[in-house]
Amino acid sequence: MTPDASAIAQTIQLSVTPVFLLVATGSLLNVLAGRLSRVVDRSRVLMARWPETEGEEHGRVVAELRAADRRMRVINNSILAAVACGIVVCLLVALLFTQAFTGLNLGVAASWAFALAMLLLLVSLLLFLLEVRLAIRAIQVPMDLLEGEDMGWRQQQRR
Template sequence: MSADLGAIAGTIQLSVTPVFLLVATGGLLNVFTGRLARVIDRSRVLIELWSETQGHEHDRVVAELRVVDRRMDVINNSIAAAVGCGIVVCLLVALLFAQAFVGFNLGAAAAWVFALAMLLLLASLVLFLVEVRLATRTIHVPLELLELEEMGWRKRQGWR
């Protein structure tokens, strides 16, 4: 009985690191879903604007809708990769316990599963970076606002 208890304690110690990875992945999923919600909210605003705009403003709304649609796809794929990472980490913990109870040496399988979890996490983070870059490319301050601000700053500084 004490040997089984020792094996269980050792397995729990081994599974702590993957569980930290699982917690971190959960935190990332929280960030990703928050971004997805904001993108969806923005798409709803743009869909309402679509029918109310014409000319250049309508073209701008359509262009932003295309980017918002792309952002939803990218962040959705990021979420899928993060969920895949979480599932694989759970599989890793299950492998560690199976190794302790069954007695088979599953070290190589555990290493491959951990590497897969890391690759899925990497894919998720890269996709998140792509989504953030898409978002920052579409958010531009209108030039006339920048020029007005610069003129106001110059006046405050005593420049012409």
């Protein structure tokens, strides 16, 4: 059975929403890859410094390396969920076109694929949020440093 032009046009219209989801997922992957790259670069710097440190500084380097390792794991899992989302979206578009060209009723499968893609995107976004929170926690400046810097800044402003 050959589909008519209107069935193909309708299928293309139906596949636009999943394609927008695919574009958004690609953009998210770009952000996640950039964050992962920055964490990896920072880890390399810390690992180079690690053998040269002692005492309190050594403890800070080790703590930051542990935090970086956790961030890398969270980002990696977020990337995994986003890639899985992209794969499911591609499967969804394939299901829509298969339905158009074969006449098979794949509406239920397409609905499940869309729901799964949204769930995977949600997981990826939640992991992204967790990673951002971990990053903020890892770089919080101790209050005594802030107060000392603030005092110096205020004294300079008075001059």
